[in-house]
Amino acid sequence: MIFQVFGVTDVPEPSLDGNILPNPVDPSTYMVMLCYKNGSLTREDIRDRYAEKSWDVFNNLLEQTDPLNGGKLGFYYKEHEILPPLPVGFHRYIVDTLTSGPLAETKERQKDEFDPPSEVRALIEGQFMSMRGHAERCGLPVPPKRIIATGGASSNQAILKTLASVFGCPVYTVQRPDSASLGAALRAAHGWLCKKQGEFVPISRVYSGGSDRTSLSMKLAVPFGGCEGDDELLNKYTLLVEKRLEIEQKLVERFGRVK
Template sequence: MTSSEPLAKQFLGFDLSTQQLKGVVINEKREVLHESHVQFDTDLPEFRTHNGVITVLTKGQKPEVSAPVLMWVKALDMILERLRVCGADFSQIASLSGSAQQHGTVYWVNGAEETLKSLDEGQFLHNQMATSFASPTAPVWLDSSTTAYSQKLEESVGGPEELAIITGSKAYERFSASQIAKVASIRTTVYNKTERISLVSSFMCSLFLGKYAAIDYADGSGMNLLDIKSKEWSPQLLEATAPGLAEKLGDPVPSHSVLGQISNYFVERFGFNEECDVVAFTGDNPSSLAGMCLEEGDMAISLGTSDTLFMWLKEQKYLENGSVFVNPLNETEYMGLLCYKNGSLVRERIKDKCTKSKGWEEFGSLLQSTPWGNFGYMGLYFDEEEIVHPVQGEFKFDQDGRRIEKFDSHEVEIRALVEGQFLLKRLHLEDLDIPVESFSRIVATGGASQNQMILQVIADVFNAPVYTLDNKNSALLGAAYRALDSYSRFAKAGRKNENGAPLAQGLTLVCSPYSEALQIYTPMVEKCRAQMKSILPSIGDDEAS
């Protein structure tokens, strides 16, 4: 390249997940140039989080789970420094965007926007923002302490199905409306001092903009407040949640919106081009859909702290115990989602127990050493109270479906766990009239997608081939892809599929289902159904006692 030739444009994406903040730089060909991360527990031990959160247990009540807001702010300073050390040249960044864990809410104190507008490039971001939040912690998606507020929200519109028709979901404890309602009711001083309420995604976006960023349609769909047909806040639900809420939320915007140029703080401190666009940030699940470039007939499984199933929907569909969001790539269409709290952390716990900390390779070997169907043994493990059903605990069953205290061997327990997790997911899809025959392929992402033995179980249970992305961080890639696509949206640059989504990079076939899998696992779905029916009454009896 000669000095007279313009520098190639680059695009920056971030993903603020439960346990870490990740950053990636890509070029116009969607090739990854630089990537780094900050792990909250180990890199920021002063905040004393465990798995990225703080859990408060009160006897007789469900756990309150939150995260320190300043931890996220400090992590942003750190990730930019680490990317720069990796060789990133921020002056070449034409556009940036991001994703974040869904449903969490950040409460900006009165006057905080003035702080954002007047940041001193000579000081760390977290030092300047120490007093910018009405609450030092943000309730996050693992919080389940808002049951009463969820019930009240459903009652305000005539029931859970009516709420789902408006917002795409019935009232979930982790959703933002219930979190906000609890803060407004129990922590009145915090609510009254709040100038703006952000989702975690729009909070991160606000830091880059130097002013409050709008909530995008896709992440806003996970609040129980957005009418997903009109793309406006529902006045009825705003009133049922908290007083004066509309002013504290601002107006929602399409997910591809360019909200402005980057704050002068980042221009002066890190060398960004002052014309760098800031595209609306969105939730991690919509961002994963963008990162995996799903098409109709695909199902994605994100195997992270939570396990999440999602798919492209042409029309709004009622998903009992699931969610429908506005599609981040096409605001006239939708995406369906089922989220399970008990994902990788449960698998990691059983791995440590059954392999004596020998690691995932041993876990995979033990899983491979047992046959399909596991001799009839099955396990359903819920370390956290599950989202789809109010279940918590370990439930182990023998060949005849009877409850047992323990399995005879570690390898049987490992397969019981893995098969049980995905049989339960298939059961839920079939109950929603989404049969496995409707999927032509599965795209897996997240940490556990590196374990081929787990992916083989998924292929067999769902009777579909499983693909992975070469880069496992689909939410992170989705953020960078959306930055690029929004930048070039009107120039119509880049190859696109018929849905308007970018074509996936590095999609690899990992495994296909065995021919006998369907006849083995279809009866096991019914066995799983019977076991869940046996569990739910026992949970109710335990709670009653």
């Protein structure tokens, strides 16, 4: 199962990390798409191993641990991953105290296993730090203005709270989970409207004045930025994301790219 991360930027940076496409609804910007294979099924695997096969236990374990997980980083690949291109395997590290000094001075130690709460947080933080790090490389702004979460995990408040902390922005959810079919319907309506007008028109014209009464409306699920310590936490995640990408590159060099 492949899941995708989409973002919008006006300063794209083409790379091997993701796909950069023209934005069909805003010609002045570009879409960035990142593709992953280890999403919900990998979370379920860690849940079954360390959380008694219960999402309630999983969420409790996640909330027992502090953000940044004491420097514990996990790379969990139940299937061959697309980004980064790594084979099946679990890799765990503990990073020394993070400072604003040179990244090379921050050392990591490999571990065989963490305690259950740390395993859960290492998985969730790791997935989101990977998304953030590779999104930045493609030109997406960090922190972004907002994140719109869709899919099954968008109903999990503990996971959304971690998402907001890692990216440093508020997280919203939509009324309906089938965002792909909704997006396809909107694009069809937008294309029809452009043809009818004989020129490109903003997609907002499709639902002008009525989004609050349709499935397009969003709900703020997790705020960010209004509490003391939010900026400091974001800065620490920035350092940890950089360290994660460094370790990730070492893993790619060690195990080679999946053919």
